[in-house]
Amino acid sequence: MNIRQIQEARELYGIDDWGAGYFGINDEGHVVSHPTGEEHLSVSLPEVIAKLKHQGIHTPLILRFPQIIECQLERMHSAFRQAIGEFNFKGKHVGVFPFKVNQRREFIDAVVSCGQRLDYGLEVGSKTEFVAALSYPLTANSLLICNGFKDREFIDMAFLGAAMGKRVIVVVEGPDELATFIELAKDQPVVPQVGLRVRLYSKGAGKWEKSSGDSSKFGLTTTEVLNCLSMLEEANFKDRLAMLHFHIGSQITEIKRFKNAIKEASRVYAKVVKMGYSPQFLNIGGGVGVDYDGSKTSFLSSANYTMQEFANDAVYVLGDVCANEGVPYPTIVTESGRVIAAYHSVVVTDIREVQGEELLPIEADLPEYTQGEVHKSIKELKYILDNINRKNYVEFYHDAIEYQEELFTLFNLGYLNMQDRAYAEDLFRRVCRRALYFSSFQRHQLEEFEDLQKALVSKYLANFSMFQSIPDSWAIDQLFPVMPLSRHDEKPSHKATIVDITCDSDGCLDTFVDRADVKTALDLHVPNNQPYYIGFFLVGAYQESLANEHNLFGAIHEAEIYINADGDWELTKVTKGDPIDELLESRNYDLKEMVGCYELQFDRAITGGILSAEQAKLGLERLTKFMRSYPYLIDR
Ligand SMILES: Cc1ncc(COP(=O)(O)O)c(C=O)c1O
Structure with missing residues (x-):
């Protein structure tokens, strides 16, 4: 047991910062999960992998911890409960989970069963999601919110949902939708409630800023809101208006953006109430950020607030406006998805191969050149390698680049053979590594050596597809915490990037989370003759729904793990990934x-x-x- 090294590993990978109490490293140097958020209840991830392997389930795979979903639902609910008590808010809070964030049946099953106690509902954005949501046993007080652009059929299904006893709210995205709703309502025994999605001036922050503001594609302008209100009144449906809704985008990095939006929406709510309508719900959307890098800043992969601060601000700002305007306090609805789902799953895979320079010790012997007379330029490269030092390394490195280019031309003109080429490549790489070694003593590294460092890191070939398992890291440069699952009692000796097994050069991970900055290489151990597993954490939101089957790599195996109060854990469900024939x-x-x-x-x-x-x-x-x-x- 090397406690000091293990502590260093915790700091190196930042696991205590981004893990939110759900992940850590134990005293054996293994990564563990605390699915209930309680430190004394832990599941060793390498042990889970070993057990699954014994059952013939190999990496790559997803480990799911449904208890983490329950904890996140509870954390959100209790944050609001506390804020409501603290600010003497006279309304309530309910949550709905947005289907699109993770539509896997296993996941939604967990949300619905864990959420029953809290009257947690669902939000859907398409007909397919709605059809799935209708099959769930939501409690009588849970909401089923229909967002997204709707045709006649979608709206018709909402009427069916209401007739089936679901508390359906059709959130209108445009006046045409409302016209269809009113027309359909004439022949229906039960009419669902209506919500209006309001377009706010206040904008979100971060990658999804475009979801909000006056040029967003979503939501009704003020004129359209007024038109919709008149349409409801004319149809005698004033009492059907139950909700005002807004959503300023996902992964909001700055709390002040939320505050501004809630302030504006609260005023809209108050004014609508004063016009004689009585919406019971103000839906403040999703967007609560996940602190992927543990920095607690407004950086794109972080968030500069906690869930409690978010709840406090929402409750305080809305309460203040309601008191000020003298209107009833609504129930606050949250549609958070990312922060509920992200923590619950970990993608685990194994390293297959290591390519790269770093594995070669810097003083390793140069193989003998065996092909008779060596070309003059190769001799020059050899001279550089033998004589490069701390004083001349910049100049010698530049000379080596020139010789390397010259040798490349000579090869293309037919003057060199394959052995010459191999020997020259070897010499050049050794010169680069020595130059880098000398440059590392400088306080300020030259940019070209920073680039060289990036080019020379090892590449660890990981048995997975980024496009399937962490598509956002390819599509939008989303950062996820990545780290080995074991050997944390050993100092990692290599800096590496991770490449996947797809035939695509984009399948490469070369930015990694860091508290202070972004790392361009990950610290990894040199694989010994044991499997070397790495985990991609906080991947439970959006990754499975956006996954694509590039190269026909499909869904990976998955396993659900539960822990009981005695600390015994079990695999409660194992689902095999997509086989070749299904793909x-x-x-x-x-x-x-x-x-x-x-x-x-x-x-x-x-x-x-x-x-x-x-x-x-x-x-x-x-x-x-x-x-x-x-x-x-x-x-x-
Ligand atoms: C209308 C709506 N509600 C809720 C969400 C969930 O947002 P998040 O996952 O950031 O909480 C989204 C996603 O962007 C959305 O479009």
Whole structure:
């Protein structure tokens, strides 16, 4: 046990900062989860991986901790409960979970069952999500909010939902939707309630700033709000208006943006009430940020406030406006998704291969050149390597670049052979590494050596697809905490980037979270002959819904883990990832037809005398079995 090193690892990876009490490193140097947020109840992730491996479930896989979802729902609810008590707010709070943040059945099942106690509801943004949401046993007080652009069919389904006993609120995105709603309502036994999505001037902050402000694609302008109110009045539906809604974007990094938006929305609410309407709900949307890098700042991957501060500000600002305007206090509805879902899952994969310079010790012997007379420029490179030092390294490095370019031209003109080329490459890389070594003594590194450092880090080949498992890191440069799951009692000796197994150069992770900055390389251990597992944390929000099947790598295996009050944990559900045949079917391949084509080719191989009938039969069996297997690299 190397307690000092383990403490260093905690600081190096920032796990205590971004882990929100759900993740840590134990005294054996293993990453653990505390699914209930209680430090004394922990699940060792390497132990879970070992158990799954024993059952034939290999990495890559997702570990899901539904108890973390429950804790996050509870944290949100109790933050509001506390704020409501503290500021003597005369309304309530209810939450709804936005389906789009993670539509996996396992996930929504957990939200609904954990959320029953809190009357947690659901928010949907499409017909498909709505159809799924209608099947859930929500409590009588839970809301089912229909956002998004709606056609006649969607609105019609909302009427059905209301007739089925669900507390449906149709949030109108445009006056046409309301016109359709009013028209359909004429023939319906039960009419759902209506909400109006208001377009605020106040903007969010961060990557999703465009979701808000007066040029946003969402929400009704003030004129449209007034038109909608008149339409409701004319249709005798004034009493159907139950909610005013806004959402200023996801991952709001600065609390003041929330405050401004809530202030503006509270005034809109008060004015609408004063016009004789009685919306019971003010829906303040989602957007609560996740502190992915643990810096607690307004950086894009962080948030400069806590959930409690968010609740305090919402309750205080709204209460203040209601008191000031003399209107009833509404129930505050939150639609937070990211902050509820992000923590509950971890993607785990294994490192397959290490490529790169760093694994070579700086003084490693240069192989002998065995091809007779060495070219003059290669001799010059060798001279540079032998004589580069702390005083001349910049000049010698520049000279080496010139010789390297010259040698490249000579090779292209046919003057050098493959052995010359290999020897020159080896010399040049050694010069680069020595130059970097000398530059590391400088207080201010030159930019070209910073670039060289980036180019020379090791590449750890991870058995997963970034496009499937962490698509936001490819699409919008979202940062997620990444770290090895074990060996934290050992100092990591390498700086590395992570590359995935897709045939795409974009499948590369070269920015990593850091409290003070962004790291361009991750500290990793040199793999020994044991599997080396790394985890991608806080990936429970949006990643599964945005996942794509680039290279036909599909959904990965998943396992659900529960811990009891005695600290015993169990795997409660294991779901296998997408096999090759299902992925092919999803792209319209007809498996029967394909097998028919294989048979034909094996028959030809028999006729051509390439295979015996027995060999062809076995070949076909192997191929059809292979079609049902996992597309990722199978664990060694
Ligand atoms: C209308 C609406 N509500 C709620 C959310 C959830 O936001 P978040 O996941 O940032 O809490 C979104 C997502 O952007 C949204 O569009």
